[in-house]
Amino acid sequence: MSQSIRRAVDLIRRAAEYPLSLTEAAEVLGVHKSTALRILQTLESARFVRRTGAGTYVLGSGIIELSELALGAMDLRQFAAAPLRALQRETGHTVHLAQLTGDEIIYIDKVDSSAFDAVKLPSRVGRAVSIYASAVGKVILAYLPTAERDRLLSHVVFERFTDTTYADRESLDAELDHIREQGWAVDNGEHDAYVMCVAAPIRDSRGRVIAAASMTAIEVIASLDELKSSLPLLLDTANQISRELGHTADKG
Amino acid sequence: MSQSIRRAVDLIRRAAEYPLSLTEAAEVLGVHKSTALRILQTLESARFVRRTGAGTYVLGSGIIELSELALGAMDLRQFAAAPLRALQRETGHTVHLAQLTGDEIIYIDKVDSSAFDAVKLPSRVGRAVSIYASAVGKVILAYLPTAERDRLLSHVVFERFTDTTYADRESLDAELDHIREQGWAVDNGEHDAYVMCVAAPIRDSRGRVIAAASMTAIEVIASLDELKSSLPLLLDTANQISRELGHTADKG
DNA sequence: CGCTGCATTGCGTATGATGCAACGGTTGGC
DNA sequence: GCCAACCGTTGCATCATACGCAATGCAGCG
Secondary structure, X not given: OXXXXXXXXXXXXXXXXXXXXXXXXXXXXXXXXXXXXXXXXXXXXXXXXXXXXXXXXXEOHHHHHHHHHHHOOOOHHHHHHHHXXXXXXXXXXXXXXXXXXXXXXXXXXXXXXXXXXXXXXXXXXXXXXXXXXXXXXXXXXXXXOHHHHHXXXXXXXXXXXOOXXXXXXXXXXXXXXXXXXXXXXXXXXXXXXXEEEEEEEEEOOOOOEEEEEEEEEEOOOOOHHHHHHOHHHHHHHHHHHHHHOOOOOOOO | OOXXXXXXXXXXXXXXXXXXXXXXXXXXHOOOHHHHHHHHHHHHHOOOEEEOOOOOEEEOHHHHHHHHHHHOOOOHHHHHHHHHHHHHHXXXXXXXXXXXXXXXXXXXXXXXXXXXXXXXXXXXXXXXXXXXXXXXXXXXXXXXXHHHHHHHHHOOOOOOOOOOOOOOHHHHXXXXXXXXXXXXXXXXXXXXXXXXXXXXXXXXXXXXEEEEEEEEEEOOOOOHHHHHHOHHHHHHHHHHHHHHOOOOOOOO
């Protein structure tokens, strides 16, 4: 694989964390300063990094623009931002917005818990989440057309993360039936034993489920039952977002 | 400058716009398929692009994570998101959040006007904005410690964009005095003749101004006077965000 | 004024990126 | 059910390109 591109990626990552001088950059890569300079100049011309007045390099706007381009492809994120924040405020739980893009479920927004962050959730905007071992994954899966669902799951190699994981197609299918019946999904520590979620589907103007909103809690802080007690608010929020996307509230 | 890195950047940009097959990628760059493959594999290992089930390449989560890292470095964005959206909803104007990072003022959030977008504002999250010819820039500048302000302005080459631009240090300093007196700043078409803004400072827990919120309008839609009529809401919003950041409301 | 630490430039060289050609896997058509 | 066409992948020889070196420029500081 391409050496210089690897090096470029390394520098971008470093620059995102901390302003990087040329000399530091060269040290980090273990190359001559002139080499580091050429890489950084190339990245700068793409606005992937930017020079500060102090001569150090930091992450540039090019990266952020690309990210906005990818995340903002739909208006979903804009429409969802306010309702999700209201939900977080009312319930106190960490709130996620996840979307099916390609073959993956990606977090496209996250509102942190107002609690004192005793435990930081490892989730991150942009990161893929298990399609069969998460509440958002399952709820999206549940409402997908059969052909699409089969296509997605055909590539999946099931893995048993915890005791509660639905680790084979048969038990997962039963769970998905159940989710369709009740209209929302639970993650009872199916990926990480101590992480509990509830998720509700979000529909576009054609009534197709394209995303999901979820509330997450560490077991210690809020048990699954506590999460469920906020369920009406979650469902309201998801429906409200669906409406803003143009979904007219007939059954999907 | 590094050829392969340039090529990699090209492919990332393309992949962000549209899923790219290997053959397409090779054609775009004008190189052999094997070359394109190696570049894409390298990018994939960095999660800068990702393969879809169909075998095409699209933008990966690595880019998005970097962007979030840069934007979310402070909790500012999280805390500000809801109040800014409320402000947009109440006033109808486009709302911006800008932050001083390094030597530049960067937009870190934007809430589009609910108007039918007759005119699209060219602003973008991640993009730098003039430090002396914008309301957010001036309001941040106004409240900066003198030494810091001098440092920032020492590198600046003033340029007169429009008739109203404060294009020299003396007139700018007078304007900054005025801003400190009244507690907010105006951009009376100082960068683009038809773009009007008002901006208010946001303070962190130590009372230091680290960011600014602004409302923008195209002159045709809302004159500066109309913007000013919404000023109390803007100031409330900025103060609310400051409070969420831990600012206790004594004079800064 | 000279020293130190930094970024930058020119250049010859070797390493690593490249193109080629052969292989393998999948799709679709006859 | 076979063949053909297409796409992605791999191994390898070649040479272009990214590299290190050393010299230069430039600022800050004692």
